[in-house]
Amino acid sequence: MARSSACCAAGPSWTGRTCRSSSSTSPCPIRLPRWPTASPSVSPPCGRSAAAACASPPPTRTRPPVLDPNYFGEEEDVRAVLSGIATARRIAWSSALAEWGIEEVGPGLDAVDDQSIGDYAKKHFGSYCHPVGTCAMGEDEVSVVDSELRVRGLDGLRVADASVIPSIPSNNTNATVYAIAERAADLLRRR
Structure with a gap:
């Protein structure tokens, strides 16, 4: 598994105490009043998610x-976000940005040790909403789709979206999904 590292998303300042945009549900640790909000995240994460779609009883519309x-x-993911928050703080409180009037929205100035910052991250941080891998592509028997995007064991069905990306890339998934869609179009034209 790839080693976790922290990256920092920056965008226009949001109002309120939590960032709410199409790309982030994470709290904004540092808000710059005239420019972006800095929001450290873990990318790629070491932790793996799980879906219990084959549970008993099986999922339904109401379950x-x-x-x-x-x-x-x-x-390792916790350590990466601690590093990201420490880096964001160093940058935000640097002399170069002193005149900007930096405001730390979260975890707040009372959170100074790894335990309190880590607890804050575990409670408030979320996803950048780029999930991948539920139909991971590969040539081994555990991969859901093959390199031609065909679902194993089902004739005539292909998957062409972010779910075929085997692991979370460190970039936005948008361009990768365009490439997958172009590949799918080429495959379908050749049929």
Whole structure:
């Protein structure tokens, strides 16, 4: 498994105490009043999520499958976000940004040790909403689809979306999904 590292998403400042955008549900640890909000995250995470779609009794419209994103299930992911928050704080409180009037929204100035910062992250941090891998592509027997995007064991069915990406990339999945869609179109044209 790839080693976790922290990355920092920055975008226009949001109002309120929590970022709410199409790409983030994570709290914003540092808000810059005239420019972006800094929000450290773990990318790629070491922790793996799980879906219990084959539970007994099986999922239905009124009983959805059990999904466990396993955020911070691996200690390495916790260490990565601690590093990201420490880096965001160093940058935000640097002399170069002093005149900007930096405001730390969360975890807050009272959170100074790894335990309190880690607890905050576990409680408040979420996904950047780029899940992948539920129909992972590969050539081994545990892969759901093969390199031509065909679902194993089902004739005539292909999957062409982010679910075939075997592991979370460190970039936005948008461009990768475009490439998968182009590949699917080429495969279908050749039929």
